Amino acid sequence: MNNVFGTDQLRFWEENGYIVLQNAVPMENLTAAVDAIWSFLEIDPSNPENWYSQPPRREPSCTKNPNSPISEYGMVEIYQHQALWDNRQYPRIHQAFSEVWKTEKLWVTLNRANMKPPSRPQNPEWNHPGMIHWDLDTSQHPIPFGVQGVLYLTDTAENQGGFQCVPGFHRTFYEWVKSQPADRNPKAPDLNGLEVKSIAGQAGDLIIWHRLLAHGNGHNTSTQPRLAQYISMFPISLEIENNIPLLKQERSDRIEAWRQRRPTSGWPGDPRDWEHHNCQTAQLTPLGRKLLGLDMWK
Numbered sequence: 539m540n541n542v543f544g545t546d547q548l549r550f551w552e553e554n555g556y557i558v559l560q561n562a563v564p565m566e567n568l569t570a571a572v573d574a575i576w577s578f579l580e581i582d583p584s585n586p587e588n589w590y591s592q593p594p595r596r597e598p599s600c601t602k603n604p605n606s607p608i609s610e611y612g613m614v615e616i617y618q619h620q621a622l623w624d625n626r627q628y629p630r631i632h633q634a635f636s637e638v639w640k641t642e643k644l645w646v647t648l649n650r651a652n653m654k655p656p657s658r659p660q661n662p663e664w665n666h667p668g669m670i671h672w673d674l675d676t677s678q679h680p681i682p683f684g685v686q687g688v689l690y691l692t693d694t695a696e697n698q699g700g701f702q703c704v705p706g707f708h709r710t711f712y713e714w715v716k717s718q719p720a721d722r723n724p725k726a727p728d729l730n731g732l733e734v735k736s737i738a739g740q741a742g743d744l745i746i747w748h749r750l751l752a753h754g755n756g757h758n759t760s761t762q763p764r765l766a767q768y769i770s771m772f773p774i775s776l777e778i779e780n781n782i783p784l785l786k787q788e789r790s791d792r793i794e795a796w797r798q799r800r801p802t803s804g805w806p807g808d809p810r811d812w813e814h815h816n817c818q819t820a821q822l823t824p825l826g827r828k829l830l831g832l833d834m835w836k
């Protein structure tokens with residue numbers, strides 16, 4: 539496949555720490571993923587009253603509504619649906635991650651989706667202002683390179699609760715950190731002096747970001763829900779390749795999760811076990827089998 543990113547986009551990536559691939563998947567894939575999220579949530583989206591019908595789980599301590607399949611950040615506990623797999627195994631998405639990693643030998647993350655309804659006074663539990671964090675411990679040395687990604691399933695305005703980040707922070711982090719107290723939170727920055735930008739996008743935009751960018755999702759003050767699927771890819775690290783028992787364990791955890799339509803270990807998961815009861819094991823293409831770890835990259 540031809541490269542999907544041009545020189546200007548790659549320059550933008552170096553500079554800002556994120557990059558956007560437009561039309562990452564066809565429209566029918568987006569529609570299927572949106573339908574899957576609503577079915578999973580047992581919500582008929584045609585009536586806006588329904589968008590609020592699942593009370594959100596409070597993150598990260600899960601003290602409120604611990605059995606809900608959706609969190610106050612809009613994280614939807616759906617992982618193995620065919621529609622999600624069809625996006626993961628879409629060749630253009632793999633090509634984008636291959637260009638960022640400079641290798642095609644990647645595994646895909648078995649991550650979830652997002653649905654954030656608009657805030658409104660009647661549903662204060664859904665009035666989440668948004669969050670900014672890192673998914674890694676930024677006190678470690680050195681911080682290994684890594685990326686994360688999100689696919690916008692519908693057009694998303696700047697005030698619709700979509701992806702937000704501190705652009706360029708992957709370059710300025712090391713200077714910035716010298717100005718911070720020793721007991722700073724290594725998972726979330728003090729935002730004083732940092733500029734958070736909301737990234738509006740169209741349905742089908744895939745945003746890939748450097749994981750050193752402080753990031754999160756925003757406050758949905760629009761009139762439409764925000765819908766997205768998280769997709770990232772990573773090379774099978776040498777450490778894992780060289781450590782056969784670890785590779786076996788990780789592979790079998792992934793394959794079992796796919797086969798049983800359940801999350802891999804470490805995710806909150808869905809107490810209803812909806813995917814296990816309502817979905818078939820997703821069909822994988824030859825690329826999908828490699829991205830899962832069912833077949834090995836040669």
Ligand SMILES: O=C(O)CCC(=O)C(=O)O
Pocket residue numbers: 652673686688700701702753754755766768
């Ligand atoms: O919802 C988003 O776009 C950002 C999600 C996020 O913060 C994460 O995946 O760590």
